[in-house]
Amino acid sequence: MIPSQSANETNIKLPFSFIFLSIISILGAQALLLLHGDSIVNGQFRIPGIWSAAHLFILGWALMVAMGAMYQLVPVAFLTPIWSEKFGFIQLAVTAIGTFSFAHFLFYNPQKALIPGIITMIGILMFLFQMLMTLRKQAKPNILTLYVGTALLCLLATIFLGVTMLTSMKTGIASSHYLAIFKSHLLLGTTGWFTLLIFGFSYKMVPMFSLSHGFTMKPANYVYPVYVIGLLTAIVSFFIESNTLLTIALLLMFIGFTLFMYHISLIIKKKLKKKLDRPFTFALISIISGGVIHLAAFLSSLFGVFNQTAGPLLFMYLIFWIAFSIIGYLYKIVPFLWWTAKYSKEIGKKEVPALKDMIDERLALPVFVFMILGMAGVGLSLFISSTAVFFPSQILFTLACILFCAAILKIITK
Amino acid sequence: MELKDKVLENLKRVLDPELGINVVDLGLIYGIDFPEEETVHITMTLTTPGCPLHDSISSGVKYSLEELEEFKNVDVDIVWEPAWSPERMTPEGLRQLGR
DSSP: OOBOOOOOOOOTHHHHHHHHHHHHHHHHHHHHHHHTHHHHHTTOOSSHHHHHHHHIIIIIIIIHHHHHHHHHHHHHHTTOOOSOHHHHHHHHHHHHHHHHHHHHHHHHOGGGOHHHHHHHHHHHHHHHHHHHHHHTTOSSOOHHHHHHHHHHHHHHHHHHHHHHHHHHHHHOTTGGGHHHHHHHHHHIIIIIIIIHHHHHHHHHHHHHHHTBOSOOOTTHHHHHHHHHHHHHHHHHHHHHTOHHHHHHHHHHHHHHHHHHHHHHHHHHHTBOOSSOOHHHHHHHHHHHHHHHHHHHHHHHHHTTOHHHHHHHHHHHIIIIIIIHHHHHHHHHHHHHHHHHHHHTTTBTTBOOOOGGGGSOHHHHHHHHHHHHHHHHHHHHHHHHTOHHHHHHHHHHHHHHHHHHHHHHHHGGGO | OOHHHHHHHHHTTOEETTTTEETTTTTOEEEEEOOSTTEEEEEEOOSSTTOTTHHHHHHHHHHHHHTSTTOSEEEEEEBOSSOOOGGGSOHHHHHHTTO
16 A cells, blocks of 8 residues: 655645735625726727736736636645745735736726735745745646646746736837737737646646546646647747637637536536535536637637637636636635634544535535626627617626625635 | 444544545544554545645544544554545545535
C-alpha cells in the first residue's frame, strides 16, 4: 500500500478574504453596467464606465474568486501545501488595492490608470509566483498540472499585454499593433486563463461531485493540444490580420471545447450519485453554453461577420460559460470552506451538518433561472439594440447576483 | 462486543460531509490493527486522491477512536493503493447513495 502525503489545508481566512472582496466587486460591476445601459446597447463598449465595470467584473470578481479557489484547491488537488501563506495575505492586499484603484481610475481618469494597473499587475505576478513555487513542489505533475500551469502562463501574458496597452495609450509605443494586442489580451484572458483553468479543475471537481469512478482520462490528452493550438493560431491571426487563419483557429478551439464536453459526458456516465445537485448541474450546463458560443464564434468568422458578433459573443462567453461555471462551483466550494473552518475539528466527536445543509439549495434554482433569463435578455438587447429589453434584463440579473451574494454570505451564519 | 466491533461502531459516526455516508459503509476502511496494547492502527483511503476533505475525515476517524478508553494511541494511515472503488461499499452505503 502506498501511503499518501500529508494533507495541506490552507488557512481558511485567505480564500475567504478573496471571496468576500469578489462579492463587493460583482455587485459594483453590475451597478456600473446598469448605469451604462445606453452605451452598451449602442455597442459603445470602449468607454471609461464599461472599462471600469469589465475590469471590476473580471479582475475584481472572477479573478479574485479564481485566486481564492486556487488557494484552497491547489493544495488539496495537487497534494502540495501553499508555498507561503504570509505571502498570500500580502498578495491579497496588493491585488485588492490595485484592482479597486484600477477600476476607480479607469472610470474617472483612464490616463492615470497606469500606476493602479501596475499595482494590480504586481498583485497578480505575486499570485503567479506563489503558484509557481507551489506547483514546482508537486511530487508527481500530471495532466491537470499542464492545464493549470498553462492557464497561469496565459494570465501572465494577459497582464503583460494589458500593461502594454496602457503604456501604448500613454506613450504611443506599439500603437500600430494596438488592436492585435487588445484582441490577444481579451482572448488570452478569457479562453487562455479562465477556460483552461476551469477545464483543469473540472477534471478534479466533476468526478468528485458526481462520485464518478472507472472513467478514462485519455481525451484530456487531446483536448489540451487542440484547444491551445487554436488559441495560439488565433493570436497569430490577429497580428497578421488573416481572417482565414482566424476561422481555422476558432474551428480548432471549437473542436477542443467539444472534445472537453464529450470527455465530461463520459465522466458523468460513470457517476455513482443517482441525483446531481442543482449548483453542480448548473456548472455542467454552463459547459454546453461555452460549446455553443465557440460554435457561434467559428460560424461568425466563417460567414465573415465575426467583427460584428465578437463583442456580444465575448460578453455571453464571460457570463454563460465563465461566470456561470464559477457560480455553480462556488455554491459547492464556499460551504466546504466554512464547514472546514467550523466543523473539521468536531467531526467524529459529535454530529455535524452535511455540506448540503450549509446552503439553501432551493434558493439556488430561482437565482440560476433569474441569471439565465436576465443574461439572455441582455444578450438579446445587444443583438437587437434595445434599451427596453436591456434594462429589465440587467435589473433581473443584478437581483440574482444580490440573491447569490446573500446566499454565500449566509453560509457564515451556519 | 469485540474490540474490532467497537472500533467499527465508533467509525460509523464519521460521515463524509459531501455524501452524508459514514466511512465504514463507504468502504473507506481497509484495515483495523492493534499492533500493541492500547494502540489502534487504521488503514483507510478516500474516494479520490486530493479529496478536499482529506484532513477533516482523517481527523474525524482519529477523534472518534480517541474516545474509546481502550486506546491511548490512534494512528491513521491514508493510502491510495489499492484505489477505492464502489465495490467496497456496503449494501447500506449503496442504498444511501440511491442505488
